[in-house]
Amino acid sequence: MVAYLVFFACVVLILGVLTLALNLQWGFTGLFNAGVVGFYAIGAYTHAILTAAPQPQYLGNFGLPWLVGVVGAMAATALAGWLIGLVTIRLRGDYLAIATFGVAVSIQLVALNWEPLTGGPQGLTRIGKPLARLFDTPFAFNLWFLVLMLAVMATIYWALDRVLMSPWGRVLKAIREDETAAVALGKSARRFRLEAFVLGSTLMGLAGALYVSFIGFVSPYDFLPIVTFQVWAMLIVGGSGNNRGALLGALVVWAIWSGSGVAVTKLVPPSHAAQGAAIQVILIGLLLMLVLLFRPRGLIGEAAVVSRHVND
Amino acid sequence: MIQPVIGQALADGILTGAIIALGAIGVTFTLGIMRFANFAHSELLTWGGYIALVIVAFAGPGTPTGPLSFGWQLLAAALVAAVLTGLAAWGVDVLVFRRLRRRGAQPLTMVFAAFGAALVMRHLVVLVWGHESRFYTRELQMAVELVPSVRVLPDQIFILGLALTVMVALQAFLTRSRTGMAMRAMAESPALAQVCGIEVEAVVRLTWIISGALAAFAGVFIGLTPQLHPEIGFNLLLSLFAAAILGGTGSLTGAVVGGFLVGLAENLSLLVISPGYKGAMPFLLLLVILIVRPQGIFGERS
Numbered sequence: 011m012v013a014y015l016v017f018f019a020c021v022v023l024i025l026g027v028l029t030l031a032l033n034l035q036w037g038f039t040g041l042f043n044a045g046v047v048g049f050y051a052i053g054a055y056t057h058a059i060l061t062a063a064p065q066p067q068y069l070g071n072f073g074l075p076w077l078v079g080v081v082g083a084m085a086a087t088a089l090a091g092w093l094i095g096l097v098t099i100r101l102r103g104d105y106l107a108i109a110t111f112g113v114a115v116s117i118q119l120v121a122l123n124w125e126p127l128t129g130g131p132q133g134l135t136r137i138g139k140p141l142a143r144l145f146d147t148p149f150a151f152n153l154w155f156l157v158l159m160l161a162v163m164a165t166i167y168w169a170l171d172r173v174l175m176s177p178w179g180r181v182l183k184a185i186r187e188d189e190t191a192a193v194a195l196g197k198s199a200r201r202f203r204l205e206a207f208v209l210g211s212t213l214m215g216l217a218g219a220l221y222v223s224f225i226g227f228v229s230p231y232d233f234l235p236i237v238t239f240q241v242w243a244m245l246i247v248g249g250s251g252n253n254r255g256a257l258l259g260a261l262v263v264w265a266i267w268s269g270s271g272v273a274v275t276k277l278v279p280p281s282h283a284a285q286g287a288a289i290q291v292i293l294i295g296l297l298l299m300l301v302l303l304f305r306p307r308g309l310i311g312e313a314a315v316v317s318r319h320v321n322d
Numbered sequence: 323m324i325q326p327v328i329g330q331a332l333a334d335g336i337l338t339g340a341i342i343a344l345g346a347i348g349v350t351f352t353l354g355i356m357r358f359a360n361f362a363h364s365e366l367l368t369w370g371g372y373i374a375l376v377i378v379a380f381a382g383p384g385t386p387t388g389p390l391s392f393g394w395q396l397l398a399a400a401l402v403a404a405v406l407t408g409l410a411a412w413g414v415d416v417l418v419f420r421r422l423r424r425r426g427a428q429p430l431t432m433v434f435a436a437f438g439a440a441l442v443m444r445h446l447v448v449l450v451w452g453h454e455s456r457f458y459t460r461e462l463q464m465a466v467e468l469v470p471s472v473r474v475l476p477d478q479i480f481i482l483g484l485a486l487t488v489m490v491a492l493q494a495f496l497t498r499s500r501t502g503m504a505m506r507a508m509a510e511s512p513a514l515a516q517v518c519g520i521e522v523e524a525v526v527r528l529t530w531i532i533s534g535a536l537a538a539f540a541g542v543f544i545g546l547t548p549q550l551h552p553e554i555g556f557n558l559l560l561s562l563f564a565a566a567i568l569g570g571t572g573s574l575t576g577a578v579v580g581g582f583l584v585g586l587a588e589n590l591s592l593l594v595i596s597p598g599y600k601g602a603m604p605f606l607l608l609l610v611i612l613i614v615r616p617q618g619i620f621g622e623r624s
Contacts, residue, residue, distance in 0.1 A: 104359035282452075291442075292441065
């Protein structure tokens with residue numbers, strides 16, 4: 011049970027990084043990224059390619075240290091986010107959603123088909139884990155990974171808090187609320203949007219690197235569009251525009267997902283595993299719609315921010 | 323040697339194009355009249371296909387008529403599926419989208435709701451039928467050689483004819499009937515349409531029913547050539563969006579032309595890229611349209 015809770019907490023924290031990243035893009039900047047899983051995949055695969063144990067049939071598998079993989083994953087995703095942002099950032103609302111959705115589909119196809127680099131349908135194994143040699147049981151490693159994740163999460167949470175309170179963060183919100191006014195004040199909406207998009211993408215890449223270095227292998231089937239919809243459900247259930255809400259959403263949605271998964275494996279015979287999995291997805295879809303209908307601000311909505319000079 | 327290969331790709335492209343066009347009409351209507359990108363639209367194709375499957379399971383696909391692999395029963399099943407899918411589309415609107423609309427929700431909130439609706443609709447199909455492929459009929463069919471080296475199935479030619487008939491009928495309805503004109507007016511300007519005394523909710527209802535019905539036809543046609551599985555709709559989602567945006571949102575002609583262009587582009591691209599990347603083609607096309615001509619071929623710059 012404890013072992014499962016540790017595992018569960020690690021996954022929630024990784025998904026929490028994804029949700030915080032999406033919250034930066036959507037919650038604070040109003041960028042409708044429907045291709046979250048694509049950036050997650052770039053981070054995951056870059057880390058895998060850089061750190062996996064060398065094998066002659068693959069182009070990558072450089073066997074580099076874990077930290078190099080993580081930094082490389084963030085750099086690669088930042089670059090991808092910048093390139094994709096350059097082309098798509100001027101699109102509004104649902105057009106940006108459709109375009110980024112297409113980006114994610116295409117990235118997954120590359121992962122599935124470019125076998126010499128990505129391992130194709132089999133994916134890559136023996137991926138660099140942080141300090142794995144020091145821990146001889148899986149449980150000890152997971153416990154260490156949980157500590158690491160807590161530290162990573164605390165850093166990201168604190169940094170995002172600072173960034174969003176800074177003048178830069180206030181401009182993001184200004185653009186989200188009233189672009190014309192922000193532009194009239196001399197802010198380049200396009201530049202700030204692109205910066206927020208790249209920063210968010212970088213964090214998604216980090217989440218991908220953390221995920222594969224936690225489970226130790228990468229498979230293209232872990233990066234299907236459903237992941238994007240799950241992360242969106244987390245953000246909307248928790249409350250977009252609020253980082254605590256984003257984390258709470260990640261916890262709640264993943265608890266419902268895993269809980270229903272456990273219930274399904276107990277109640278549904280293995281011959282009907284597909285149906286059981288379908289029930290899990292239906293629950294997430296229903297939850298998303300019910301929150302939108304009955305609690306549109308999410309569990310913890312965005313807090314009203316009043317200038318600290320209001321009483322001056 | 324190259325000529326026949328291109329011929330076959332053109333033929334395949336036109337056939338897939340007809341199916342994409344039928345689906346894209348609904349997408350373009352929701353974009354134009356309801357003003358949001360309905361990510362759940364592709365699931366209406368799947369529902370249409372499976373509803374027809376239920377009917378065929380009871381009535382049978384009929385004895386093969388002439389060169390076709392099915393009889394009139396399958397056509398009747400397609401018609402019933404179209405009506406039921408239209409009603410289902412309207413039902414989703416009543417349950418979800420209309421409530422959000424009445425609350426004055428942002429169009430993007432509708433898109434989030436569509437994410438949820440799509441997940442539920444697709445996986446309800448998995449829940450009932452599982453992931454296995456399903457067939458309307460097990461009849462084997464011989465391809466016929468239209469021109470040297472270009473082979474198509476008689477079913478496909480029939481589908482193309484039927485799809486074109488449906489599109490022409492819809493075009494006549496939109497341009498000749500009062501209700502059709504009301505729909506076009508809503509797509510042009512909802513506020514102005516309302517001022518002119520158009521009943522918005524009635525138009526919205528009709529839009530869903532027509533979109534659902536056309537999606538069902540597309541779904542049945544996919545199922546006929548040759549099989550159904552729970553992701554037939556979802557796999558086409560990007561193609562539908564690409565076709566609708568390529569044509570210009572809200573435009574029927576645009577969606578039809580866009581559908582054929584996307585179908586052709588997907589199949590012609592197979593001459594140069596590996597089939598594994600076919601799914602990325604509508605995205606690349608979409609990207610080019612959004613950069614070069616975001617209002618689409620038949621759209622007007624707003």
